[in-house]
Amino acid sequence: MSAGIVGGGIIGLAIAFELLERGVTDITVYDPDPARGAGLVAAGMLAPTAEANFGEEALQELMTASMRRWPGFAARVEARTGQALGYRTEGTLLVALTGDDQAEIDRLVGYYRRAGAPIEPLTGRELREREPLLSPRVRGGAFAPGDHQVDPRLLLRALRTLPVRFAAEKIEDLAAVPHELTIVATGASAAGLTGLPVRPVKGQLLRLRGPEPLLTRVVRGVANGRHVYLVPRADGELVVGATEEERGEDRTVTAGGVLDLLRPAADLLPGVAELALAETLAGLRPGTPDNAPVLGRLPGGRALVAIGHHRNGVLLAPVTAEAIADLATRGSTGVNLDAFGPTRFT
Amino acid sequence: MSAGIVGGGIIGLAIAFELLERGVTDITVYDPDPARGAGLVAAGMLAPTAEANFGEEALQELMTASMRRWPGFAARVEARTGQALGYRTEGTLLVALTGDDQAEIDRLVGYYRRAGAPIEPLTGRELREREPLLSPRVRGGAFAPGDHQVDPRLLLRALRTLPVRFAAEKIEDLAAVPHELTIVATGASAAGLTGLPVRPVKGQLLRLRGPEPLLTRVVRGVANGRHVYLVPRADGELVVGATEEERGEDRTVTAGGVLDLLRPAADLLPGVAELALAETLAGLRPGTPDNAPVLGRLPGGRALVAIGHHRNGVLLAPVTAEAIADLATRGSTGVNLDAFGPTRFT
Numbered sequence: 001m002s003a004g005i006v007g008g009g010i011i012g013l014a015i016a017f018e019l020l021e022r023g024v025t026d027i028t029v030y031d032p033d034p035a036r037g038a039g040l041v042a043a044g045m046l047a048p049t050a051e052a053n054f055g056e057e058a059l060q061e062l063m064t065a066s067m068r069r070w071p072g073f074a075a076r077v078e079a080r081t082g083q084a085l086g087y088r089t090e091g092t093l094l095v096a097l098t099g100d101d102q103a104e105i106d107r108l109v110g111y112y113r114r115a116g117a118p119i120e121p122l123t124g125r126e127l128r129e130r131e132p133l134l135s136p137r138v139r140g141g142a143f144a145p146g147d148h149q150v151d152p153r154l155l156l157r158a159l160r161t162l163p164v165r166f167a168a169e170k171i172e173d174l175a176a177v178p179h180e181l182t183i184v185a186t187g188a189s190a191a192g193l194t195g196l197p198v199r200p201v202k203g204q205l206l207r208l209r210g211p212e213p214l215l216t217r218v219v220r221g222v223a224n225g226r227h228v229y230l231v232p233r234a235d236g237e238l239v240v241g242a243t244e245e246e247r248g249e250d251r252t253v254t255a256g257g258v259l260d261l262l263r264p265a266a267d268l269l270p271g272v273a274e275l276a277l278a279e280t281l282a283g284l285r286p287g288t289p290d291n292a293p294v295l296g297r298l299p300g301g302r303a304l305v306a307i308g309h310h311r312n313g314v315l316l317a318p319v320t321a322e323a324i325a326d327l328a329t330r331g332s333t334g335v336n337l338d339a340f341g342p343t344r345f346t
Numbered sequence: 347m348s349a350g351i352v353g354g355g356i357i358g359l360a361i362a363f364e365l366l367e368r369g370v371t372d373i374t375v376y377d378p379d380p381a382r383g384a385g386l387v388a389a390g391m392l393a394p395t396a397e398a399n400f401g402e403e404a405l406q407e408l409m410t411a412s413m414r415r416w417p418g419f420a421a422r423v424e425a426r427t428g429q430a431l432g433y434r435t436e437g438t439l440l441v442a443l444t445g446d447d448q449a450e451i452d453r454l455v456g457y458y459r460r461a462g463a464p465i466e467p468l469t470g471r472e473l474r475e476r477e478p479l480l481s482p483r484v485r486g487g488a489f490a491p492g493d494h495q496v497d498p499r500l501l502l503r504a505l506r507t508l509p510v511r512f513a514a515e516k517i518e519d520l521a522a523v524p525h526e527l528t529i530v531a532t533g534a535s536a537a538g539l540t541g542l543p544v545r546p547v548k549g550q551l552l553r554l555r556g557p558e559p560l561l562t563r564v565v566r567g568v569a570n571g572r573h574v575y576l577v578p579r580a581d582g583e584l585v586v587g588a589t590e591e592e593r594g595e596d597r598t599v600t601a602g603g604v605l606d607l608l609r610p611a612a613d614l615l616p617g618v619a620e621l622a623l624a625e626t627l628a629g630l631r632p633g634t635p636d637n638a639p640v641l642g643r644l645p646g647g648r649a650l651v652a653i654g655h656h657r658n659g660v661l662l663a664p665v666t667a668e669a670i671a672d673l674a675t676r677g678s679t680g681v682n683l684d685a686f687g688p689t690r691f692t
Contacts, residue, residue, distance in 0.1 A: 208601050255554050256619025259608045262601050273602025277626060 009037025355383025
């Protein structure tokens with residue numbers, strides 16, 4: 001079978017990986033700039049409960065299903081590519097600066113509990129015992145031992161080495177893709193190609209750098225109502241993310257975006273002020289009207305689609321790739337895609 | 347006469363200009379990276395009163411003397427180089443966000459008055475009538491019609507075209523400079539060469555960019571105790587400066603520096619948040635124990651020195667260049683340098 005994957009971001013490349021795993025070897029990935037999608041501005045937090053909102057049960061189930069697949073997916077990608085993905089399992093801290101912020105964390109803690117995910121409330125002092133450089137003003141929070149982490153840049157770098165053909169073409173019409181099987185994974189730019197209501201949701205992200213890590217774990221924080229995540233890497237880099245802005249195709253790094261990230265980061269972790277501002281980035285996440293991805297076969301066509309992963313592309317990559325590769329190779333999948341069909345918006 | 351100028355920043359190049367004006371044509375400027383000194387992180391505000399602190403009367407007089415020279419200096423540089431310097435004379439606004447910030451502005455207003463410089467207190471409403479995009483929270487301020495502005499990048503670009511020899515050498519020993527006349531203008535790195543107590547004072551500065559200017563005039567603001575200046579350029583660029591940090595030879599752009607600039611900028615001018623963060627810069631100003639420059643002849647040597655201009659290098663360039671060129675060509679100057687001699691620290 002010959003497969004054409006339109007879009008070479010994390011989702012498209014993860015699908016290529018699962019097709020290779022199933023013995024499909026004739027794969028072409030169409031992307032003018034592969035491995036440069038929304039994954040570049042992702043932090044790589046694998047936290048199915050912390051990211052879920054109320055009333056999104058089907059999405060929550062899909063996240064949990066993907067979370068379970070992550071360790072095996074990471075091991076298989078590392079085995080096939082020979083590259084490390086920075087997969088880490090030490091859990092995440094939820095941190096609140098003020099009393100009002102604590103209420104937001106309490107809401108999340110309740111959600112972990114209802115989802116049956118492990119969560120351990122901590123006082124400010126207990127948080128500082130685990131992460132001594134957190135601000136003395138930090139009011140409280142929680143430890144989520146089940147939340148994991150991967151480095152999206154390493155994941156993209158590894159997937160970029162897969163033995164597939166990369167074609168630097170921008171596909172404007174699916175009928176022009178000359179393969180038995182066509183898969184659309186174009187992220188935020190999928191609307192024109194598929195007619196699906198996908199819109200770009202801008203995210204800005206900072207990379208700070210210091211001589212050594214300020215944190216041992218990922219911190220998901222709320223400071224004066226502003227949400228931020230702080231992702232330490234072993235080499236002293238600290239990823240600070242990410243804004244969520246409805247601005248169309250705009251990829252500009254703005255003063256306001258940088259301020260919205262630096263302010264809560266420095267409030268929660270004052271040592272941030274000393275770090276070098278190494279890089280500022282903006283990317284476009286693919287948003288849908290119900291915040292859930294679109295997974296399945298486009299009506300009337302031979303094309304499969306896997307788009308609209310919004311903030312959850314890294315987390316959802318394994319289950320998405322498995323389901324789409326199942327559909328491509330045997331026409332059905334054990335993954336429950338009922339809530340994610342391409343016709344649900346019509 | 348053959349002249350060697352060690353240091354190709356604004357001060358060294360302004361001296362080269364005045365030597366050329368006096369008919370000295372054999373000039374070599376030694377700098378591994380000319381036109382890349384502290385001037386690059388200067389905003390180019392020519393505000394002799396606003397920058398002066400209490401108890402620095404001699405420095406204040408030198409500033410006023412240089413301010414008087416600026417229009418003629420700019421005209422002569424533009425005539426000789428054929429390049430515009432962005433010299434503007436529309437005055438500066440002083441702006442306070444809170445009541446406490448207003449007290450700081452009142453202190454500055456009193457200082458303008460005692461210095462005999464024109465200053466007109468304004469209410470928040472009057473400020474917004476002049477600059478409608480200032481925050482509705484702005485409490486009050488003043489208009490300083492005598493404060494002017496130049497674009498330091500254009501000044502450096504113009505001076506860089508002067509018909510002098512540029513030698514990309516780092517001078518380690520003044521005895522090795524093979525000229526009848528040696529002039530040291532090495533800014534923050536002068537200590538090793540001269541034995542003078544010059545230290546680097548780090549400054550960080552941002553360049554933001556939008557479709558059109560948010561301001562018509564330079565704003566010197568105080569917001570929650572944080573000082574900032576906002577310098578609009580005609581092309582939509584807004585320069586936001588500048589931090590003042592004692593960190594040795596460190597030229598790192600830090601998260602804390604960027605935050606210290608963006609926070610008061612966005613507090614005073616909310617539209618800042620929408621601007622693109624086009625560039626972040628850090629440079630080293632040459633500081634001295636008394637915040638005043640060192641101007642004159644090094645003891646026992648044939649070298650003249652013009653260093654230690656701290657935050658005031660752009661403002662003080664004309665009077666510095668005139669005095670040093672006077673000393674070089676006729677052994678004396680009408681500029682009163684009594685307070686600025688190289689021996690005052692011994």
